[in-house]
Amino acid sequence: MPTDAAKEPMSKSYAPSDHESRIWDKWMASGAFHADPSRVLSSEAQPYTILIPPPNVTAALHLGHALNNSIQDILIRAHRMKGYETLWMPGTDHAGIATQTMVDKKLKEAGKPGIADYKKMELEGKPGREEFLKLVHDFKDEYEARITDQLQKMGCSCDWDRQRFTMDDICARAVREAFFQLFKDGLIYRGKRLVNWDPVTQTALADDEVEMEDVEGFFWYMKYPVVDASGNETGEFVTVATTRPETFLGDTGVAVNPDDPKHKKFIGQRVKLPFVNRIIPIIGDDYVVMADPNSSDSKAQYASGFLKVTPAHDPNDWMIGQRHDLEVINIMAPDASISDTHGWEDVGDAQQFVGLSREDARIAIEKAFDDAGLLEAKKPYSHAVGHSYRSHAAIEPYLSDQWYCKVSDDKLRGNAQRAVRPDQRTEKSIKDWPESRPKMVAENSTDGSMSFFPARYTKTYETWHDNLRDWCISRQLWWGHRIPVWHKRYDLTTDEALDLCASEVDEVMETYWPDQFCIVKNAETGADISLKELFIPTGKNSTQILREGVVDVYICDIRENASCWENDGFKQDPDVLDTWFSSALWPLSTMGWPDAAAAKDSSGIEDFESMLSAFNPTSLLTTAREIITLWVSRMAMFNRYFLGENEQPGKAPFKDVFIHAMIQDGEGRKMSKSLGNGVDPLDIIHSHGADAMRFTLCQMTTQTQDVRMPVEHDKSTGKNTSPKFDLGRNLCNKLWNAAKFSMMMLEKNPIEPGMPIDPQELTLIDRWMLSRVVDATNKINTAQRSYMFKDYADTIYDLFWRDFCDWYLESIKPTIADNPNQRAVLRLVFEAIIRLMHPVMPFITETLSERFADIPMREITGFNFAQTRTNETLCQSGWPEPIDELRDEVAEDAYERVRSLVSTIREIRAQSQVAPKRKIVLHATGSLADDITRWSPLVETLAGVESITADSPDGQAASFTFEGAEYQLSNLADALDEGAEKDRLEKELATIEKSIKGIEGRLANPGYTDKAPAHLVQQTRDQLAGLEKDRDATKSALEKLG
């Protein structure tokens, strides 16, 4: 039913804001975006599914999001029209550290208490955590609403009834279940490791949350005295080179390369750490780079040959320490100040440094060494240092207890690797895989269903997995999924504790399984203790302790009432999970895993229980390339792990992964807040319209990794924009006007109902136009399948603007009123064009569809549309599926000749400065006179020709050649400028002769005629013959001029 708005006369130009919100409401009311899993399960329709990469709730969407989501919507809409049951699952991500930091910052800016104040409250026993999280929730609600609004303004046809948030109840249930299963299977463990510690936000960061920045620093050369067996200085010194002198307090060894001819003699000796007076060994380790001032390796240039080893404060040193069983001494507090209360006891004479920040300690230590004559040198040195991507503070490698996910296990990493389609793998055969890469279960397994587009990104995915280390999943934050583990330390020598512990474990083992799982660790060594080693059942409900000592008991419990452990003195782990842990579960949690019934209850969505089987695996994931490791890989691991059955891994969560380009500004820089070069999608929607933005973004999306968008600052609005979007705006306006014109034609002379029209009965121009639609449809289908978005945009642009507007509409002007079949063609072709355009430009096409709703369509045999649920709105209508027989080569060739003749005549008109309105006469006396006469209506209309005659001109005339013959045009002007005519023909002749020369040269080369394919050589010969005819005709025309 057309609305009133659709009845109003069409405006002179297209104004997006007059239509977009009305169309959006219409779509929402129609339920067009709601996916019905039952149609998939009953095989009525094939599924097509995309999960939105959930945007962080930290900020409004930027142009990169606009690009990514336009791409998704284009594919979703196209598949909906092709008859697929489409699901585009929307949602947002809680973005743990980013959101918490953002809220803290905003609170501080508003002069309100920040997280530090709430932490204080917590220490005072007040509910600081709870209060702070309320504020974060408010912030999240605000931004989630903003993001949703933005996506809807862009026209994103997500299934909005199913919108998820990574921390809502349904997702939280999935997170707890996943954590529990991994915990139970031994794939989550607690470990003391060096983590990337952000001393400002005081949390551990994942490797990928650390940004490397080049820093202008120094190399310090510090002298350590060598001591003899009894600890007395021998008078010799070794000089260690370091960029971090402050960590010397934690040195527990000095390493030398065992192949170092100059220094290897020191191996086995010992040195005394200045001030601390700790005696530490000199060890041999081939990690150490030997000093070589002439080396191209900057490390060798700066190295002294001696490497100080600080296992607690450097990842490399940690590994050296592990190899040589060195002591691990942590000398810092969590805020990165020097501390003697976090594991450092032998302070010795170094008390002066305790309490200093790491920066101040560096200065103090340099001075102390210098004063003591122990600083040999200090040289400037530029190197990369990790910084927190949030606080931008330098990362401190810091020893702490964290939860890890054992992603290096073959069940996770291996299955993620094997998910890649075999012919995309860089090593084609599994046998060729590097030693580090997990092996296939079997060459012929069902693995390998996931493809990357462009394929080169497979390599990124593979190499990342090759070098994968276990994933630190705990974060010392408040905003996130709380780790479902309760901890209590027991002294097993105390009877009371022993009884309690025994009863707890007993309960865990027998009563509550499988909702809880328990691990026990030796509190001193951190070693795991098997429950069976620890307790032995001695009868019903009683156990006997087998060992003594102090143990840490960790209970993982995912029941709703798990806080009951607190009554027994257990405490829940204060940490939350890395954001990517819940993101990794996105293909599962959004589909109701693990408990669809519960998801149904909490969401009220009836068909939740069919979702997983209908829509997982999904069809496509589109994302930015930096997310391949953070997200794509982890989703692959988790989907395969949790959906596996009977030792067989589940499927990859998506068939295709499309990595889109990154939008840079005109200078090739990343768009960012700090550079102020970002463009807000809403601003563009406001100034150009959503469709214009979408078309332009689609048109820019090539297979390269970066695309540039020149940014201009509009002083009148104070906003950034880009002239690139004019392209889309102009196209919308052109479409609007072409529609207005077509409608005028069709309303003046209505389409007559009747039997389907046989295409053979149509005129040349109509058959040509239908043929162009068929060709474009095929090209678009191919472009969509291969994610060539620019090809799609260019094809639709050319079909509509070049073929339909420039040639078809111009050609039919004189005949449409009298030709009912032509009106049927116009109506159908217009319909096909707006349907082909709709996925890219949904609002304007839906608007036009409303307006054309009253103009009936008469069928043309073979010009079909796909079957869909309904044709109620354009977005649900069927995709054009014309049969291949409508591709009419004869009509295409013939019309190509008409166009060529018209262009030639137009060129002469322009060059001879014929007044645009002047009607000229074409004298077709040559060999093609019959053809030209048959085309006369077209040629007359398009080239401004009054009449075509077989008579020779009796007055002045301009000659031209067409397809090797000579023709004349007369009545060009009241008095023809013969000199100008001569110039024109001479220029023409020169061009032809130049071409002939080139072709003759090629044919004279025996290498070409002998070795090039025969059809190519023949083609060249034909071309030469044609050019020779043109040359002769032009010459003859020139001769007539005298």
Added chain:
RNA sequence: GGGCUAUUGGCGCAGUUGGCUAGCGCACCAGUAUGACACACUGGGGGUCACAGGUUCGAGUCCUGUAUAGCCCACCA
């Protein structure tokens, strides 16, 4: 340090297995109120395809090297 991408008229980009005179949009020049569109129409000018070698009958396209720009990854002596 490793990997990847780009370099084509003033600007932004196509050019998929090597094959007619290298295309498109914007901008530019000339003309135009023509049954919708000046956000338009018609015609035109402008490129030794970053550079140097090589393979080939033939290279923007393949190979090698160089330069420049950018991105991603990497345990900070």
